[in-house]
Amino acid sequence: MSTELERAVTETVTEEELEALIGDRALARDDHKNAPGFVVRPDDVQDVLLDLREEAGFDHLSCVTAQQYEDRYESIYHLKKYADPTQEVSVVVPTSVDDPVSQTAEPVFRSADWAEREAFDLVGIDYEGHPDPRRILLPETWQGHPLSLDYDQEKPQIVTLTEHANPIQPDHRDEESDTMFLNIGPHHPATHGVLHVKTVLDGETVADVDPDIGYLHRSEEQMCQQGTYRHQIMPYPDRWDYVSAGILNEWAYARTAEDLADLEVPEYAQVIRTMSAELSRIASHMLALGTFALDVYGDFTAIFQYTFRDREIVQDILEDLTGQRLMFNYFRLGGVAWDLPEPREEFFAKVRDFLDDLPAKVAEYNDLVTSNEIFQIRCVDTGILEPEVAKQYGCTGPVARGSGIDYDLRRDDPYGYYPNLEWNVVTEDGCDNYSRVLVRMQEVEESAKIIEQCIDLLEEWPEDERNIQSNVPRTLKPDADTETYRAVEAAKGELGIYIRSDGTDKPGRFKIRSPSFHNLSALEEMTKGEYIPDLVASLGSLDIVLGEVDR
Amino acid sequence: MSNEPRQQIYDSTAPSTDTRESRMGEGVDDRFNSKLREAFGASPFILTKFDNFMNWVRGSSMFMLQFGIACCSIEMIHSYAIKHDLDRFGAGVPRASPRQADVMIVPGTIVSKFGPRMKRVYDQMPEPKFVVGMGSCTISGGPFQQGYNVVKGAEEIIPVDIHVPGCPPRPEALIYGVAKLQERIANGESSPVVVKPYELEEFGDLPRDELVQKLADQIDEDDLVMRYNWADSP
Ligand code: SF4
Numbered sequence: 050m051s052t053e054l055e056r057a058v059t060e061t062v063t064e065e066e067l068e069a070l071i072g073d074r075a076l077a078r079d080d081h082k083n084a085p086g087f088v089v090r091p092d093d094v095q096d097v098l099l100d101l102r103e104e105a106g107f108d109h110l111s112c113v114t115a116q117q118y119e120d121r122y123e124s125i126y127h128l129k130k131y132a133d134p135t136q137e138v139s140v141v142v143p144t145s146v147d148d149p150v151s152q153t154a155e156p157v158f159r160s161a162d163w164a165e166r167e168a169f170d171l172v173g174i175d176y177e178g179h180p181d182p183r184r185i186l187l188p189e190t191w192q193g194h195p196l197s198l199d200y201d202q203e204k205p206q207i208v209t210l211t212e213h214a215n216p217i218q219p220d221h222r223d224e225e226s227d228t229m230f231l232n233i234g235p236h237h238p239a240t241h242g243v244l245h246v247k248t249v250l251d252g253e254t255v256a257d258v259d260p261d262i263g264y265l266h267r268s269e270e271q272m273c274q275q276g277t278y279r280h281q282i283m284p285y286p287d288r289w290d291y292v293s294a295g296i297l298n299e300w301a302y303a304r305t306a307e308d309l310a311d312l313e314v315p316e317y318a319q320v321i322r323t324m325s326a327e328l329s330r331i332a333s334h335m336l337a338l339g340t341f342a343l344d345v346y347g348d349f350t351a352i353f354q355y356t357f358r359d360r361e362i363v364q365d366i367l368e369d370l371t372g373q374r375l376m377f378n379y380f381r382l383g384g385v386a387w388d389l390p391e392p393r394e395e396f397f398a399k400v401r402d403f404l405d406d407l408p409a410k411v412a413e414y415n416d417l418v419t420s421n422e423i424f425q426i427r428c429v430d431t432g433i434l435e436p437e438v439a440k441q442y443g444c445t446g447p448v449a450r451g452s453g454i455d456y457d458l459r460r461d462d463p464y465g466y467y468p469n470l471e472w473n474v475v476t477e478d479g480c481d482n483y484s485r486v487l488v489r490m491q492e493v494e495e496s497a498k499i500i501e502q503c504i505d506l507l508e509e510w511p512e513d514e515r516n517i518q519s520n521v522p523r524t525l526k527p528d529a530d531t532e533t534y535r536a537v538e539a540a541k542g543e544l545g546i547y548i549r550s551d552g553t554d555k556p557g558r559f560k561i562r563s564p565s566f567h568n569l570s571a572l573e574e575m576t577k578g579e580y581i582p583d584l585v586a587s588l589g590s591l592d593i594v595l596g597e598v599d600r
Numbered sequence: 601m602s603n604e605p606r607q608q609i610y611d612s613t614a615p616s617t618d619t620r621e622s623r624m625g626e627g628v629d630d631r632f633n634s635k636l637r638e639a640f641g642a643s644p645f646i647l648t649k650f651d652n653f654m655n656w657v658r659g660s661s662m663f664m665l666q667f668g669i670a671c672c673s674i675e676m677i678h679s680y681a682i683k684h685d686l687d688r689f690g691a692g693v694p695r696a697s698p699r700q701a702d703v704m705i706v707p708g709t710i711v712s713k714f715g716p717r718m719k720r721v722y723d724q725m726p727e728p729k730f731v732v733g734m735g736s737c738t739i740s741g742g743p744f745q746q747g748y749n750v751v752k753g754a755e756e757i758i759p760v761d762i763h764v765p766g767c768p769p770r771p772e773a774l775i776y777g778v779a780k781l782q783e784r785i786a787n788g789e790s791s792p793v794v795v796k797p798y799e800l801e802e803f804g805d806l807p808r809d810e811l812v813q814k815l816a817d818q819i820d821e822d823d824l825v826m827r828y829n830w831a832d833s834p
Contacts, residue, residue, distance in 0.1 A: 190815055
């Protein structure tokens with residue numbers, strides 16, 4: 050499946066057909082820059098979404114954006130197709146300010162479960178019929194909804210510490226059914242940060258899991274809404290997925306904002322962007338591999354240290370390029386911050402050295418990890434995630450590709466310089482923990498291919514055409530009420546951003562669709578009925594990063 | 601601790617190396633020329649105060665808590681891992697349980713929901729315990745200081761001995777911070793326990809204001825709670 054080959058052609062649904070399908074359930078049109086939008090009544094949501102899924106093939110609820118205007122609340126359902134993500138449609142559901150109640154989309158798309166909980170938590174829209182209408186990011190006892198217009202952040206709040214009860218206490222055991230309640234986290238070495246998994250065990254089998262997130266909810270959306278487009282927002286994406294995947298996240302913002310303000314990016318800058326993004330991807334996948342090995346067989350000494358050795362090399366290269374080891378802040382709207390470091394030959398030689406050494410290292414990892422018997426016993430056929438389930442939960446990235454879903458935005462919704470390069474989208478159809486690791490390992494090799502081609506191009510680039518930034522006005526003020534939702538393929542999957550401009554130099558609403566958030570929501574499906582050690586392996590193979598889950 | 605050889609034994613101030621040489625034979629490696637070795641010299645005895653000795657021991661063998669919060673924890677792992685190898689300084693074996701740790705590196709942003717947990721983890725560590733705050737987030741809330749949910753610095757919740765600034769600090773900076781902490785411990789210093797705005801309290805002990813009244817039917821009297829107050833933080 051090289052990018053050269055067209056993927057199986059899916060039927061394109063035209064706007065007229067959509068209009069006909071929705072019919073008079075559409076109250077009005079509210080088109081966004083990326084997709085046609087239809088305004089529907091709050092009690093038609095399930096109906097319309099079901100039709101769009103069944104009749105028109107929109108099987109991917111990519112994101113749910115909630116926001117408050119002066120006169121109404123609004124939920125936007127951004128739909129796409131797994132088979133062709135360039136086909137998009139938005140369903141806009143306004144509700145009144147006094148009584149913001151809207152029908153839930155959860156029976157149609159499972160991914161709406163968490164997305165709507167988040168919308169309720171942060172903005173305050175009630176979803177009627179939602180199976181689990183709790184807060185998700187903020188503590189249960191929080192007062193008010195921070196992204197609604199009348200929220201007063203100066204008011205004190207009270208946070209409880211109840212979940213910390215000892216699991217051996219009698220009230221953690223259910224007298225009748227003989228199950229035991231177990232807290233994993235929020236401070237636990239296998240949760241990759243501050244995740245809390247409430248688990249109910251029946252013997253050694255997992256009877257129920259409920260990930261409790263929000264321990265790293267740093268108000269990223271509010272921060273981005275307070276920054277100016279031109280310079281103040283770019284540092285924040287680095288801190289969403291902080292596993293060195295900063296450049297991939299920056300690209301998500303750059304792509305959205307450039308789309309919103311119609312900015313051009315010079316070709317030379319696109320090549321640099323592509324190269325640096327793939328370096329980031331390698332660093333991120335290396336960490337995923339190292340921590341996964343640490344999770345499944347506690348290997349702190351060999352594999353973990355090896356992957357960190359390789360990450361150091363990548364970080365050195367990126368430091369030469371961007372000036373920072375981790376929080377790069379390298380992209381600018383309309384290009385990148387600066388050109389390759391001088392002397393260029395030295396930089397190229399360094400990257401080439403890394404690429405030359407990589408195949409041997411990958412072979413070594415395969416010896417150590419994927420062909421290791423213990424590892425295979427732990428990973429093959431555990432944590433099964435069927436493709437249909439994965440789609441229902443909105444899984445993307447290596448998690449989806451490990452379930453055989455051939456979905457990669459770099460190829461399917463092309464951006465940057467990817468369409469001009471030779472590389473493959475990796476898929477595996479084992480649907481288990483093992484496949485997800487294999488996908489990541491192979492993606493490292495594919496990324497190396499991409500970097501190599503970029504280096505070739507950059508070396509040959511004529512000196513007087515090295516244009517790293519297009520002309521961008523000092524203050525950007527996109528037209529009022531322009532809305533767009535754009536996504537890129539980040540290390541963990543589809544990282545999307547929705548921006549509504551309100552005519553000022555700051556976004557009116559900034560919504561982040563994070564891949565880890567949706568991937569994590571599938572944990573329950575993967576682990577119920579399996580053994581508890583497999584839960585740890587599944588969690589590791591999802592490769593979540595809490596900065597991005599909680600934002 | 602006294603590093604000086606005792607004058608009454610030696611003529612010169614130079615340490616005697618006879619014993620060492622006879623033990624090591626020819627070609628002694630440089631790394632044996634430690635201050636300690638020089639101090640011991642020919643005499644296997646050393647006189648010092650027990651407290652000083654304990655401080656020195658504490659500083660030289662620290663067990664870190666394996667504790668990742670946010671972006672800074674990635675650089676923290678890099679300091680443990682190959683190349684930077686914090687273990688060279690006797691401080692690089694992370695312990696997964698707070699009960700086995702004596703230093704807590706706080707690597708990241710603390711938000712309201714995590715605050716009480718961090719306090720609890722800190723409380724579970726045995727005395728004496730030390731805290732290194734890593735990154736701007738643990739100093740002031742860093743880039744997220746204005747967030748509705750963000751605690752403006754670790755010091756609001758637990759006492760911090762060393763602040764390492766940066767966003768994130770480079771591993772070298774963290775190592776420098778740890779080395780400074782060791783120095784302080786060896787000198788018997790640690791930061792005074794300050795009065796913090798955020799304490800864990802039983803819900804029943806809170807003053808009965810409007811908010812408490814409102815939550816009264818949701819929270820038990822003896823549940824532990826923490827009051828998060830954005831406006832009054834520095
Ligand atoms: S100081 Fe910077 S790098 Fe460290 S946790 Fe805070 S935002 Fe992340």
